[in-house]
Amino acid sequence: MNYITLINRFWDSAMTNPLSTGQVSLYFALLHICNRSNWTEWFQAPNQVLSVLTGLSRSGILKARNELKQRGLIDFRERGTKATIYSLSTISTLSTAISNSTQDSVQDGAQTGMQNSVRDSKQTGMQNSNTIKRNRNRQDKKSISNEIQEKCAQNSVPEAVREALERYVGWQESVGMPFSDAAFDMLLKRLDALAPQDPASQAAILEQSIRRQWKDVFPLSPSKGAGGGKAASASRNRFHNLESHGYDYDRMVWDMVGAGKTGENEGN
Helix, strand or coil: CCHHHHHHHHHHHHHHCCCCHHHHHHHHHHHHHHHHCCCCCCEECCHHHHHHHHCCCHHHHHHHHHHHHHCCCEEEEEECCEEEEEEECCHHHHHHHHHHHHHHHHHHHHHHHHHHHHHHHHHHHHHHHHHHHHHHHHHHHHHHHHHHHHHHHHCCCCHHHHHHHHHHHHHHHHCCCCCCHHHHHHHHHHHHHHCCCCHHHHHHHHHHHHHHCCCCCCCCCCCCCCCCHHHHHHHHHHHHHHHHCCCCHHHHHHHHHHHHHHHHHHHC
């Protein structure tokens, strides 16, 4: 067996399939013991000796020798309480192991390349899909805006109301409530009923629905004036409540006055 050739083949194997420090240390320790044993096919190497030569613990030696055996670099046989015997792979066997290692490395590289290619393709596809969705959203918004402008022009809707309509319909679309032509016409009629010929109030009604996330439009909520407050509101409510009954207070007062005069005449 050629000592130098065996070492060179070992490093060739390490180039295609890197080895750990413990594996390298164990292999060269076994190579040294085999040389001292006059290159016998099987030689014994106690763990204590290997630990001194490599600096590995018992568990490190067991792990490293299993990995070297799997790579086809060594073979070993345990003998119970006796020292384990080892065999180094011959040059021909080592050449086969190097060839297999090279093939495995090529296969792993091809698989990794395919996996990376598939992953990159998926990522690119997802990015393109997201870009398409964003472009569609932009196109949809432009389409909705153009449709609203056309409908507003057909119905002579004021500019302030048109801008509020774009925001309101856009918000409805964003929450999954598509707006049809019939719904748009009904919305215009509803605004005219709530605030006839009052573009500012109509725009405020639309903004109120967007702010409160209402699915329909409703009259503007009453706001408190600077000097009104609850007292003024309550005062108005008392008189309005009385008026809502349909009483004619002037007549009631004069009737009471007339009744009083009649009573006085009778008394006199």
